[in-house]
Amino acid sequence: MASLDRYEGYHRFYTRGVVRVLQYDGSEIEAFTYWMPKGYVFTEPSAEYLLTVQQGYKDFGLNLVPLMMAYQDVNNKCAPN
Secondary structure (H helix, E strand, O other), X not given: OHHHHHHHOEOOOEEEEEEEEEOXXXXXXXXXXXXXXXXXXXXXXXXXXXXXXXXXXXXXXXXXXXXXXXXXXXXXHHOOO
16 A cells, blocks of 8 residues: 555645445445545646556556546646636
């Protein structure tokens, strides 16, 4: 856990905790996650970070479309006005 906390920037960039997640079959499970605290300014993720997350999606057979939509959303929020 300590290694993952360091990698994810726990305490510096993120908070972590357990959340309840609704699965496709309607059942719920508990999942461990990191999230940005309120007030944190969005920044575009680095190319290296995006590639790491994309690889994780691929490793677990997840659809990349939601990830790329979220990435585009962050880019839009970070774009200069």
